[in-house]
Amino acid sequence: MNYVLDASVALACVLNEPDSAAANRLRDEFKRQVHELSAPDVLPAEMAHALTKAERRRIIRQGEAEILLASFLHHSSIILR
Secondary structure, eight states: OEEEOOHHHHHHHHSOOTTHHHHHHHHHHHHTTSSEEEEOTTHHHHHHHHHHHHHHTTSSOTTHHHHHHHHHHHHHOOEEO
């Protein structure tokens, strides 16, 4: 199955949120090639904004936004459209 990934699902993969279990399951199934994922070109910018906001609100530690974003983009291999 092919899914279009939005920032809220991507963020649930890196932050502890109510839907994190479902987002992580989708990510794991993608890694096992059960699903294909594509995403809009703006996904990295949307994630960067949301992670920076999480830093300001002290949901994550200062400096962690950049690390989480880089790790997600490096390991996910999603197709940006």
